[in-house]
Amino acid sequence: MARYDRAITVFSPDGHLFQVEYALEAVRKGNAAVGVRGTDTVVLAVEKKSTPKLQDTRSARKIVSLDNHVALACAGLKADARVLINKARIECQSHRLTLEDPVTVEYITRYIAGLQQKYTQSGGVRPFGLSTLIVGFDPYTRMPSLYQTDPSGTFSAWKANATGRNSNSIREFLEKNYKETSGQETVKLAIRALLEVVESGGKNIEVALMTREEGTLRQLEEAEIDAIVAEIEAEKAAAEAAKKGPSKET
Amino acid sequence: MGVVGKGFAIVAADTSAVHSIMLHKNNEDKIMLLDSHKLVAASGEPGDRYFEFGGLIRVEYVQKNVSLYKFRNGIPLTTAAAANFTRGELATALRKLSFASVRPSVKTPMAFSVDFLVSVMFMIFSTLIIDQNPYSVNILMAGYDNESGASLYYIDYIATLHKVDKGAFGYGSYFSLSTMDTHYRSDMSVGEAIELVDKCILEIRSRLVVAPPNFVIKIVDKDGARDYAWRQSVQDVTTAAV
Numbered sequence: 001m002a003r004y005d006r007a008i009t010v011f012s013p014d015g016h017l018f019q020v021e022y023a024l025e026a027v028r029k030g031n032a033a034v035g036v037r038g039t040d041t042v043v044l045a046v047e048k049k050s051t052p053k054l055q056d057t058r059s060a061r062k063i064v065s066l067d068n069h070v071a072l073a074c075a076g077l078k079a080d081a082r083v084l085i086n087k088a089r090i091e092c093q094s095h096r097l098t099l100e101d102p103v104t105v106e107y108i109t110r111y112i113a114g115l116q117q118k119y120t121q122s123g124g125v126r127p128f129g130l131s132t133l134i135v136g137f138d139p140y141t142r143m144p145s146l147y148q149t150d151p152s153g154t155f156s157a158w159k160a161n162a163t164g165r166n167s168n169s170i171r172e173f174l175e176k177n178y179k180e181t182s183g184q185e186t187v188k189l190a191i192r193a194l195l196e197v198v199e200s201g202g203k204n205i206e207v208a209l210m211t212r213e214e215g216t217l218r219q220l221e222e223a224e225i226d227a228i229v230a231e232i233e234a235e236k237a238a239a240e241a242a243k244k245g246p247s248k249e250t
Numbered sequence: 251m252g253v254v255g256k257g258f259a260i261v262a263a264d265t266s267a268v269h270s271i272m273l274h275k276n277n278e279d280k281i282m283l284l285d286s287h288k289l290v291a292a293s294g295e296p297g298d299r300y301f302e303f304g305g306l307i308r309v310e311y312v313q314k315n316v317s318l319y320k321f322r323n324g325i326p327l328t329t330a331a332a333a334n335f336t337r338g339e340l341a342t343a344l345r346k347l348s349f350a351s352v353r354p355s356v357k358t359p360m361a362f363s364v365d366f367l368v369s370v371m372f373m374i375f376s377t378l379i380i381d382q383n384p385y386s387v388n389i390l391m392a393g394y395d396n397e398s399g400a401s402l403y404y405i406d407y408i409a410t411l412h413k414v415d416k417g418a419f420g421y422g423s424y425f426s427l428s429t430m431d432t433h434y435r436s437d438m439s440v441g442e443a444i445e446l447v448d449k450c451i452l453e454i455r456s457r458l459v460v461a462p463p464n465f466v467i468k469i470v471d472k473d474g475a476r477d478y479a480w481r482q483s484v485q486d487v488t489t490a491a492v
Contacts, residue, residue, distance in 0.1 A: 065321055089321045093314040 009120045023151035026129035030075035034194045035133035036160040037146040038186030040212040042135035044073040045190045047198045048206050063208040067092040069136050071217040075164025076130030105136040109147040109155050117153025127151045131163040166197040202226035251418035251426050252390040252402045256437040258471035259392035259400040262447050263291045264462035281468045287394045289475045293419050294387035312336050329393025333403035341409035388419040394470050425457050426450035
């Protein structure tokens with residue numbers, strides 16, 4: 001098909017962009033990532049697939065800061081992520097320099113989505129194989145936000161969302177169990193959602209949160225995560241016991 | 251002017267914004283926070299301190315690139331690295347054309363497109379117009395690093411870089427450097443260093459014919475960079491005196 005190899009992403013006869021769909025497949029194979037927006041807290045939790053014993057975990061951080069008040073987690077091709085994150089960080093600083101203002105979460109999401117879209121319409125390039133979850137607080141209104149972008153370049157705001165492996169089951173869980181939360185409750189909700197598909201344990205999950213007062217990203221230590229997981233397990237056990245209790249007394 | 255003491259560095263600058271014979275304002279803060287533990291005092295053409303037509307981005311550009319480094323690498327730049335980066339920028343611009351040039355990491359916003367056209371016109375008539383210096387800004391960069399303590403760097407407009415214990419720029423430097431030579435000792439306390447700076451300010455006020463009325467003093471130590479004091483002999487008058 002000599003005529004079709006100038007642009008790699010061309011339409012199929014039934015209107016699909018196959019490269020983009022294949023990129024979405026790559027995302028579906030990536031680590032599970034969950035984002036939850038609370039009233040004063042935003043949380044990102046990412047699955048950490050079994051880390052090799054000799055690897056320095058600090059160099060393989062999956063949740064990164066784009067600016068003081070914006071953070072990103074992604075699922076998919078990690079190498080593509082590095083490139084996208086670098087461009088986004090430059091854009092955050094460039095915006096600060098030329099407009100004397102920090103970016104809003106929506107602006108940087110639109111920028112990243114725009115970048116992803118550009119690579120679906122250019123010659124000789126393939127789309128980025130990743131979906132991102134972007135959280136942050138608006139610099140002036142201080143409202144929390146959660147956005148998701150995908151390889152096709154679309155983006156939208158969410159109250160809670162998941163991407164990557166088994167994201168459908170996580171999203172179902174979130175739809176059933178989402179309610180407006182704040183502070184530690186938001187963290188618990190995010191971790192509970194992730195635990196649906198991930199083995200429980202501090203070393204399998206990476207969690208980071210941003211609160212309105214602190215304003216910057218804080219990564220949770222393994223010990224802290226273990227403590228919250230233990231709480232969740234205890235709550236689950238108590239709920240199970242409560243269910244079994246009354247039904248025994250028939 | 252700047253001075254390094256025991257675990258801290260102090261930078262002081264005058265606060266007059268001057269345009270030929272007129273004083274625009276006398277509370278112009280010329281000492282910028284580069285990041286939490288770095289201060290940059292910049293003196294020279296206003297167009298070179300912040301983004302303006304004709305001037306290239308200077309200190310603000312350095313500020314944003316220092317932030318970018320911190321996000322990319324997880325740790326902030328050392329004072330020495332930031333000083334060398336700044337010097338490198340000055341050195342590059344020294345032998346470039348003095349028209350506004352676009353850098354890969356910063357975009358020229360639409361609002362400046364008119365000025366860009368004017369730049370283009372300048373290029374056409376360049377033989378008839380005297381070129382401006384690409385950078386006529388002199389910089390004193392003070393910072394605190396946990397490993398190496400407080401440091402002060404002297405960067406002048408032709409990209410000279412020195413790590414110093416005390417330094418000064420401007421006409422006032424003729425007086426303040428001599429004062430510092432007499433009274434400076436290494437490892438001074440904050441109080442002693444402020445006394446020295448005050449002595450210099452006194453010298454400038456009494457001997458410089460166009461002495462600036464007000465000064466701002468800032469300090470950087472392990473707790474970060476912050477304002478220390480203002481030395482004002484003339485308050486800004488907001489309404490015309492009747």
